[in-house]
Amino acid sequence: MSHKYPSFLSRDRTWQPEPYTPGYKTSVARSPRQALVSLQRASDSERSGPVFDGLEIGQYDNDLLMNFRADGEQAGLPIGERIIMHGQVIDQFGKPVPNTLVEMWQANAGGKYRHKKDGYLAPLDPNFGGVGRCITDAEGRYRFRTVRPGPYPWPNGVNTWRPAHIHVSVMGPSISTRLITQMYFEGDPLIPLCPIVQVLKDPEAVETMIARLDMTRSKPMDCLAYRFDIVVRGALQTYFEE
Amino acid sequence: MYSQYKLQDDSGLLRETASQTSGPFVHIGLALEIAGFESRSDEIWQDLAKEGAEGEHIELVGHVYDGNGEAVHDALIEIWQADSHGDYISNFDNKEPFSGFGRSACALDGDFHFHTVKPGQVDFYGKPMAPHVNIAIFARGINLHLQTRAYFDDEQEANEQCPILNSVPSAERRKTLIAKKEQGDGKPRYRFDIYLQGDGETVFFDF
Numbered sequence: 001m002s003h004k005y006p007s008f009l010s011r012d013r014t015w016q017p018e019p020y021t022p023g024y025k026t027s028v029a030r031s032p033r034q035a036l037v038s039l040q041r042a043s044d045s046e047r048s049g050p051v052f053d054g055l056e057i058g059q060y061d062n063d064l065l066m067n068f069r070a071d072g073e074q075a076g077l078p079i080g081e082r083i084i085m086h087g088q089v090i091d092q093f094g095k096p097v098p099n100t101l102v103e104m105w106q107a108n109a110g111g112k113y114r115h116k117k118d119g120y121l122a123p124l125d126p127n128f129g130g131v132g133r134c135i136t137d138a139e140g141r142y143r144f145r146t147v148r149p150g151p152y153p154w155p156n157g158v159n160t161w162r163p164a165h166i167h168v169s170v171m172g173p174s175i176s177t178r179l180i181t182q183m184y185f186e187g188d189p190l191i192p193l194c195p196i197v198q199v200l201k202d203p204e205a206v207e208t209m210i211a212r213l214d215m216t217r218s219k220p221m222d223c224l225a226y227r228f229d230i231v232v233r234g235a236l237q238t239y240f241e242e
Numbered sequence: 243m244y245s246q247y248k249l250q251d252d253s254g255l256l257r258e259t260a261s262q263t264s265g266p267f268v269h270i271g272l273a274l275e276i277a278g279f280e281s282r283s284d285e286i287w288q289d290l291a292k293e294g295a296e297g298e299h300i301e302l303v304g305h306v307y308d309g310n311g312e313a314v315h316d317a318l319i320e321i322w323q324a325d326s327h328g329d330y331i332s333n334f335d336n337k338e339p340f341s342g343f344g345r346s347a348c349a350l351d352g353d354f355h356f357h358t359v360k361p362g363q364v365d366f367y368g369k370p371m372a373p374h375v376n377i378a379i380f381a382r383g384i385n386l387h388l389q390t391r392a393y394f395d396d397e398q399e400a401n402e403q404c405p406i407l408n409s410v411p412s413a414e415r416r417k418t419l420i421a422k423k424e425q426g427d428g429k430p431r432y433r434f435d436i437y438l439q440g441d442g443e444t445v446f447f448d449f
């Protein structure tokens with residue numbers, strides 16, 4: 001029999017965060033206490049995954065400056081620092097991951113989410129929704145236009161603030177490569193103070209989440225650019241078995 | 243230019259980007275209906291099987307519970323499954339009667355809710371695996387999504403033969419992977435409650 005799908009490098013769970021990270025309080029009651037059961041060999045169930053290149057992506061789905069607009073007199077552009085967020089999805093071998101779904105969501109420039117459960121006192125922006133999606137091109141590249149989100153306070157310690165961040169979701173070629181992360185901004189002094197960032201033990205793991213200012217892709221008199229490359233698990237060669 | 247992905251491990255492989263929690267507002271990005279957004283032209287959501295899909299139409303529902311027995315109301319659930327013939331259909335298309343991938347979120351009543359078909363058996367190196375649905379759980383407080391499988395309590399014979407179920411060391415823990423058939427609205431409904439921690443903690447897989 002043969003496998004239609006490649007297998008993947010195993011996930012390094014000493015590099016990725018542990019489930020139980022008491023500095024981030026919500027993890028305490030939501031972390032399994034039993035060891036994970038390791039599948040000794042992956043089957044098609046783990047190797048395969050959905051491919052979204054047929055998904056009908058709207059014209060402004062990757063343009064958060066345009067995709068949520070108030071009616072009437074309030075209609076306009078969102079408040080905040082205009083940015084291009086772009087990068088490449090590659091695997092651990094450096095191979096581009098084309099035609100894969102990248103999704104993102106974020107707070108507005110004041111640090112407020114358009115979500116009924118967000119009670120922060122910063123105002124909503126009538127022209128900003130905070131959601132985007134796109135499909136990577138043949139080189140694995142993606143691009144969004146948005147505003148830089150504001151930091152916001154949250155109830156963990158007595159005075160805990162999230163650094164400015166954009167939530168990023170990537171599918172990759174398989175459910176084995178599925179990943180949700182958060183993109184931070186180079187130079188933000190709140191990054192090392194954040195209990196959610198601190199769930200990573202290795203400072204180099206934190207670096208993988210920090211976007212770099214990219215002047216080569218900024219637009220004069222228009223917007224700055226930040227580059228955020230995403231690495232998913234490496235695909236091994238498809239192999240056949242007798 | 244400098245890019246953050248140049249970080250390599252000892253064998254020269256790039257490091258996987260670190261995972262972070264999807265947070266309490268994951269709905270804005272991945273479950274727009276729950277956040278109160280209008281749907282875009284084509285959304286990924288909880289109806290995997292529409293009229294005309296081959297196979298036995300079923301509902302798959304469940305709560306997610308934390309270690310204190312409280313329902314986790316901000317969880318996002320993704321499922322990936324074979325069609326009724328046991329084939330994975332990679333090409334996601336909402337216009338087709340069946341898609342193998344879906345998302346749901348724990349709504350006000352605490353349940354996630356999928357409409358799908360019962361998957362067929364998938365091969366594992368020459369042995370059939372019992373029908374199962376692959377599940378990923380994302381939520382505030384979960385640093386890296388959890389992965390599990392839902393099997394079906396009316397597939398006892400297939401379950402007993404399943405090489406993956408049998409790789410779970412304890413018979414007691416194996417039970418946490420079995421969805422229970424209950425009275426549904428017009429079609430069979432299977433309940434798969436997920437216990438993140440403590441009594442009856444669900445088996446989660448590393449793969």
Ligand SMILES: [Fe+3]
Pocket residue numbers: 162165167265
């Ligand atoms: Fe956030």
